[in-house]
Amino acid sequence: MDINKKIAGEEAVNYIKDGMTIGLGSGSTVNWMLKKLANRVKNEGLNIKGIPTSIKTELLAKDLGIPLTNFTDVEQIDLAIDGADEVDNNLNLLKGGGGSLVREKIVDAMAKKLIIIIDESKLVTHLGAFPLPIEILPFGWNITAKHIANFGCEPILRKKEEDVFVSDNGNYILDCKFDRILHPKSLHENLKLLVGVVETGLFVGMTDKVITARNGEIVMIQH
Numbered sequence: 001m002d003i004n005k006k007i008a009g010e011e012a013v014n015y016i017k018d019g020m021t022i023g024l025g026s027g028s029t030v031n032w033m034l035k036k037l038a039n040r041v042k043n044e045g046l047n048i049k050g051i052p053t054s055i056k057t058e059l060l061a062k063d064l065g066i067p068l069t070n071f072t073d074v075e076q077i078d079l080a081i082d083g084a085d086e087v088d089n090n091l092n093l094l095k096g097g098g099g100s101l102v103r104e105k106i107v108d109a110m111a112k113k114l115i116i117i118i119d120e121s122k123l124v125t126h127l128g129a130f131p132l133p134i135e136i137l138p139f140g141w142n143i144t145a146k147h148i149a150n151f152g153c154e155p156i157l158r159k160k161e162e163d164v165f166v167s168d169n170g171n172y173i174l175d176c177k178f179d180r181i182l183h184p185k186s187l188h189e190n191l192k193l194l195v196g197v198v199e200t201g202l203f204v205g206m207t208d209k210v211i212t213a214r215n216g217e218i219v220m221i222q223h
């Protein structure tokens with residue numbers, strides 16, 4: 001267990017107030033947040049509704065007794081709390097290691113505030129050491145991969161054991177290793193122009209606050 005993930009995840013729950021609609025991110029750090037949130041719901045009667053960013057998060061939230069809602073019933077999210085695979089100096093994110101980037105981006109973009117919870121190893125000067133996940137349509141995936149490779153990366157089709165990994169949305173994911181991503185905004189915008197690309201794991205200019213922990217102590221980063 002990474003104690004710093006637990007500390008960061010649990011700290012984020014202090015920002016959740018009665019009556020809020022909360023975007024529930026995905027990943028192991030978020031799972032700590034969900035467990036603490038469930039305690040507050042059960043023991044303090046905290047009245048919140050969550051919108052999950054993945055089927056895994058939805059199942060865990062249901063299991064823990066966290067009330068859920070959806071975009072038919074709400075049009076605004078007060079606060080989203082999500083994890084990340086990398087966070088750069090400008091608080092831009094690289095996400096999608098868990099394969100949930102599309103739903104995460106929809107939920108995180110809808111939120112009035114976005115808090116990112118990470119262990120300190122995710123802090124980087126430039127994004128790109130972690131291969132960039134890009135969700136693509138299965139149809140013609142190898143042609144889309146060739147077009148993406150022209151951006152200077154090596155796209156690898158994500159697998160789950162012997163099979164192709166299929167996202168919650170029925171799509172494929174390419175893990176694309178770049179040298180360094182120096183201009184995440186323009187890279188994201190240009191990749192999105194390709195037919196077959198559903199979404200990239202670059203979350204640019206969305207983060208309000210990062211909560212991490214160092215040697216068991218909470219560290220906050222915001223600009």
Ligand code: 5RP
Pocket residue numbers: 025026027028029030082083084085094095096097098099100101104
């Ligand atoms: C999934 C993500 C997750 O937020 C990210 O992978 C979380 O990492 P961790 O398990 O270390 O909290 O982007 O698509």
